[in-house]
Amino acid sequence: MAASMGIYFDQTRCTGCYTCVVACKDWYDIAAAAVNLMRVSCIERGTFPDLFAAYLASPCYHCAQPPCIAACPAAAITKRAADGIVVVDRDQCVGVDHCPHKCLKACPWNAPQFGPEPNAKMQKCELCLDRLASGRQPVCVDACPMFALDAGPLEALQARYGDGREAEGFKFRKRFNPSAIFKPKTE
Amino acid sequence: MAHLPSASTPPDDGVTIVNTGCCHDCGGRCVLKAHVKEGRIIRFESDTGPEPQIRACARGRAYRQRLYSPERLKYPLRRVGARGQGRFERIGWDEALDTVADQLKRVKTTYGNAAILFLPGAGNQGILHGPTAPGMMLQAFGGFTRYWGIPSYEGALFASMATYGTIRTGHSRDDLLNSKLIVMWGWNPANTVWDPETSLAVAKARENGARIVAVDPRHTDSVATFAHQWIPIRPGTDAAMLIAMAHVIIAEGLLDRAFIEKYTVGFDAYRDYVLGKSDGVAKTPGWAEPITKVPADVITGLARAYATQKPAALIAGWGPARTAMGEQYSRAANVLCAMTGNIGIPGGYAAGFMRAYSSRETGHLMKKDPGKQIDKSKGIPSANPVENGALPRPDTLYKLSGGTNATSARIHQGRIWDAILRGRAGGYPTDLKMAYIVASNCLNQYPNANRGAEALRSLEFVVVHEQFMTPTARFADIVLPVNTFMERSDIAPPWLGSPYYIYLNQAVAPLHDTKSDLEICRALAPRIDVPADFFNMNDEQILRLFASRRKDIADFDTMQRDGVLKIKLPEPIVAFREQVADPDHHPFPTLSGKIEIACDHLAEMENPRIPAVPQYLGHPEHFDTPLAQKYPLQLLTAHSKVRTHSTLERVPWLQAMEDHGAWIHPVDARARQIENGDAIDIFNDRGRVRTTARVTERIMPGVVNVCQGAWYTPDESGVDVGACANTLTRDEPSPGGAFPMNSALVQVARVSRQPQEDQ
Numbered sequence: 001m002a003a004s005m006g007i008y009f010d011q012t013r014c015t016g017c018y019t020c021v022v023a024c025k026d027w028y029d030i031a032a033a034a035v036n037l038m039r040v041s042c043i044e045r046g047t048f049p050d051l052f053a054a055y056l057a058s059p060c061y062h063c064a065q066p067p068c069i070a071a072c073p074a075a076a077i078t079k080r081a082a083d084g085i086v087v088v089d090r091d092q093c094v095g096v097d098h099c100p101h102k103c104l105k106a107c108p109w110n111a112p113q114f115g116p117e118p119n120a121k122m123q124k125c126e127l128c129l130d131r132l133a134s135g136r137q138p139v140c141v142d143a144c145p146m147f148a149l150d151a152g153p154l155e156a157l158q159a160r161y162g163d164g165r166e167a168e169g170f171k172f173r174k175r176f177n178p179s180a181i182f183k184p185k186t187e
Numbered sequence: 188m189a190h191l192p193s194a195s196t197p198p199d200d201g202v203t204i205v206n207t208g209c210c211h212d213c214g215g216r217c218v219l220k221a222h223v224k225e226g227r228i229i230r231f232e233s234d235t236g237p238e239p240q241i242r243a244c245a246r247g248r249a250y251r252q253r254l255y256s257p258e259r260l261k262y263p264l265r266r267v268g269a270r271g272q273g274r275f276e277r278i279g280w281d282e283a284l285d286t287v288a289d290q291l292k293r294v295k296t297t298y299g300n301a302a303i304l305f306l307p308g309a310g311n312q313g314i315l316h317g318p319t320a321p322g323m324m325l326q327a328f329g330g331f332t333r334y335w336g337i338p339s340y341e342g343a344l345f346a347s348m349a350t351y352g353t354i355r356t357g358h359s360r361d362d363l364l365n366s367k368l369i370v371m372w373g374w375n376p377a378n379t380v381w382d383p384e385t386s387l388a389v390a391k392a393r394e395n396g397a398r399i400v401a402v403d404p405r406h407t408d409s410v411a412t413f414a415h416q417w418i419p420i421r422p423g424t425d426a427a428m429l430i431a432m433a434h435v436i437i438a439e440g441l442l443d444r445a446f447i448e449k450y451t452v453g454f455d456a457y458r459d460y461v462l463g464k465s466d467g468v469a470k471t472p473g474w475a476e477p478i479t480k481v482p483a484d485v486i487t488g489l490a491r492a493y494a495t496q497k498p499a500a501l502i503a504g505w506g507p508a509r510t511a512m513g514e515q516y517s518r519a520a521n522v523l524c525a526m527t528g529n530i531g532i533p534g535g536y537a538a539g540f541m542r543a544y545s546s547r548e549t550g551h552l553m554k555k556d557p558g559k560q561i562d563k564s565k566g567i568p569s570a571n572p573v574e575n576g577a578l579p580r581p582d583t584l585y586k587l588s589g590g591t592n593a594t595s596a597r598i599h600q601g602r603i604w605d606a607i608l609r610g611r612a613g614g615y616p617t618d619l620k621m622a623y624i625v626a627s628n629c630l631n632q633y634p635n636a637n638r639g640a641e642a643l644r645s646l647e648f649v650v651v652h653e654q655f656m657t658p659t660a661r662f663a664d665i666v667l668p669v670n671t672f673m674e675r676s677d678i679a680p681p682w683l684g685s686p687y688y689i690y691l692n693q694a695v696a697p698l699h700d701t702k703s704d705l706e707i708c709r710a711l712a713p714r715i716d717v718p719a720d721f722f723n724m725n726d727e728q729i730l731r732l733f734a735s736r737r738k739d740i741a742d743f744d745t746m747q748r749d750g751v752l753k754i755k756l757p758e759p760i761v762a763f764r765e766q767v768a769d770p771d772h773h774p775f776p777t778l779s780g781k782i783e784i785a786c787d788h789l790a791e792m793e794n795p796r797i798p799a800v801p802q803y804l805g806h807p808e809h810f811d812t813p814l815a816q817k818y819p820l821q822l823l824t825a826h827s828k829v830r831t832h833s834t835l836e837r838v839p840w841l842q843a844m845e846d847h848g849a850w851i852h853p854v855d856a857r858a859r860q861i862e863n864g865d866a867i868d869i870f871n872d873r874g875r876v877r878t879t880a881r882v883t884e885r886i887m888p889g890v891v892n893v894c895q896g897a898w899y900t901p902d903e904s905g906v907d908v909g910a911c912a913n914t915l916t917r918d919e920p921s922p923g924g925a926f927p928m929n930s931a932l933v934q935v936a937r938v939s940r941q942p943q944e945d946q
Contacts, residue, residue, distance in 0.1 A: 013390045015377035015412045018844045022245040025840050026230050032839035048884045049419050053411035145242040
């Protein structure tokens with residue numbers, strides 16, 4: 001069977017600089033706000049002066065059993081056999097006027113994204129598959145000033161980084177089996 | 188369009204990749220590869236080349252939205268409304284330049300060159316474009332009055348010169364791997380960059396087992412990411428904690444006596460101050476606790492750790508020195524490094540100004556001979572005719588060379604507005620009549636913006652070179668539209684001390700009817716009868732000339748082709764390695780040849796506000812003054828991660844990342860019925876800003892943070908609805924020149940539905 005591509009995130013290194021977010025916006029020429037194929041969220045706990053803060057970078061985690069695919073009424077979302085990358089066929093997507101964001105509601109990590117335009121169709125991180133095809137890493141991976149991101153076959157990521165499947169702000173869902181490896185931040 | 192030697196095989200049809208970079212004053216200079224299609228940049232990549240990669244941050248990656256912003260200035264403008272009102276009409280270049288030339292000649296003839304105020308800024312940081320050429324032109328025109336003092340670092344610079352006689356006190360970042368303990372004191376490289384590889388180096392040092400302690404009033408991104416321990420400290424009291432740490436180290440015998448004996452002068456005087464022999468007050472951790480709000484046992488613990496876990500790097504950020512008595516904090520940090528012998532060794536750090544690789548002087552290799560200082564007491568030589576021969580200013584380290592701005596012909600940047608308004612009658616060296624402003628949003632970035640607006644209104648003529656209609660440009664009579672570094676070629680030296688250069692190849696033709704600052708000078712010089720020899724060289728000829736003066740640029744063509752020159756160092760840069768290894772042949776570049784814990788040059792000033800040894804000193808707007816009854820909160824004006832000072836202010840991708848707003852602790856918010864997201868006013872006697880409350884545990888109670896750089900936008904009632912931090916800041920520098928940007932007292936109030944009834 002072909003390799004299933006996944007993403008690695010070293011949460012201990014992420015400073016919340018948003019470079020991955022902006023690099024993705026620039027590469028795909030996506031306007032501010034609205035659609036964010038990569039998102040960075042901040043997790044904060046505690047009261048002064050005993051505080052904890054971490055950041056979580058959220059692209060699509062390209063689940064082994066993607067809930068978005070199960071939720072889509074139009075079969076617009078597929079998981080590629082060759083590499084496991086979850087892609088959307090925007091011609092197939094019926095748009096938000098005809099489907100109440102079912103894929104977005106099904107995804108615990110908000111990977112399906114919709115713009116403000118009428119009958120917006122779903123967009124999502126497809127792991128820069130064109131860049132992968134030409135031997136380059138996804139733009140977020142190549143952009144990160146902290147070298148906190150990596151992408152590759154899940155087995156290779158596990159061999160290199162271990163098998164951390166959870167992080168601050170990220171709960172592993174066994175039935176979806178997201179293709180994500182983490183070095184989580186701990187208090 | 189210019190010849191593009193960096194063009195490489197395009198990955199898609201019709202796309203050319205131009206090797207260029209980003210060079211604003213953010214703390215980095217980074218690689219950008221522009222993907223150009225049909226004369227337009229369609230996207231960027233950053234460094235994908237050999238290590239160490241110099242990767243751009245979000246600011247650089249967002250550059251297309253700045254370059255192609257609909258708000259770019261497109262053609263020359265002439266003011267038609269009242270000054271500052273922001274009403275302009277389009278004019279042609281000839282008319283604009285003739286007007287500027289006529290005004291320059293008129294002011295020169297009527298008042299003399301000293302009446303011309305030149306305000307260069309850091310909006311562009313290439314070695315060619317920006318204020319370089321206008322400065323040369325105005326110098327050839329007979330000179331001008333300019334400022335001394337840089338807001339970012341003047342306190343740290345003064346302290347570095349007084350203690351070490353140099354600003355080259357830093358180590359290259361790879362040396363952090365040799366540190367057992369790293370103290371990040373008011374230092375937030377995750378947001379302020381401090382050279383592009385710095386945050387990665389700190390992360391690697393932590394992964395390598397270094398313990399990291401952060402001292403900061405805010406739980407910054409750097410604190411959250413790197414620090415094992417966070418010590419929140421009351422703003423403006425850092426010197427007190429450092430002095431109390433010195434007390435612990437002295438009292439417990441944790442000193443490096445051999446180092447003190449061999450490499451320093453004046454330790455006894457400092458010891459007497461610390462122990463209270465000179466003033467009856469022992470500067471114990473118990474003394475410091477109520478001042479700093481840091482528990483005494485925490486101060487003691489850090490002092491012991493720092494003195495015993497060697498080598499330890501005390502990285503003293505510039506923010507705590509941007510306070511009313513800022514140089515005292517920097518001096519106290521430097522002296523602590525010396526007392527513990529953490530200087531000149533791998534893994535140590537000397538604090539100070541912290542330049543490491545100095546491109547300008549081909550760096551750490553240059554030696555100074557303190558015996559060959561010229562006597563400047565009778566007048567200081569200068570290439571600027573207005574300054575040439577002026578006597579040294581009081582309270583300057585004029586006997587030292589490098590890094591000091593000693594001439595009395597200059598005006599402290601923080602006092603520019605006052606100098607415009609009061610001139611000679613106010614004790615300033617001249618009466619100022621016109622301002623020539625290049626790459627500077629000075630109205631926004633100098634302290635006390637409302638007074639700045641008053642001052643700019645009072646001038647006879649203001650010309651501004653700009654890319655956007657900034658708050659400063661709104662006060663111009665003539666605005667000359669300037670292009671960006673994507674539209675011209677330049678070289679960017681590293682920001683502070685990393686061994687590399689960026690070559691910025693022009694990626695696209697200049698947009699609209701814009702010119703470079705250099706092109707403007709080419710057209711203006713003949714109009715003011717300035718010899719145009721220099722300006723008639725083309726850009727690349729000048730860049731080759733500049734590069735030829737730097738020993739570390741051996742191969743211009745390769746640098747130009749690659750867009751970057753990475754210099755391999757045989758070993759990490761360690762400041763003062765030679766001075767410590769071989770002191771007989773390598774004295775410190777001070778007057779004594781040693782590290783000056785007590786500094787005779789300071790003692791000669793006989794100014795109790797600038798003592799020979801570092802001291803904790805208060806000031807009229809400190810937390811413990813009567814003014815704090817009226818304005819009980821201390822204002823911080825930190826750097827935003829989505830702007831570079833006031834540059835990149837209106838870039839939608841960056842604006843979407845983080846709102847401008849004020850950090851306030853829940854305790855302070857609750858006391859004022861403020862909830863997260865509420866509109867609030869922050870005010871003092873200097874002004875009032877309106878912004879959004881960000882109620883967060885990540886700032887200590889009693890402190891409010893408004894990131895500097897948001898654009899000053901007074902409404903009809905004078906409320907700055909842009910929430911520029913400098914609407915609130917003090918414009919009274921310290922004797923050493925520190926800018927008190929982090930020493931303002933303020934009050935905060937929720938904006939009610941009827942704001943006028945709120946008062």
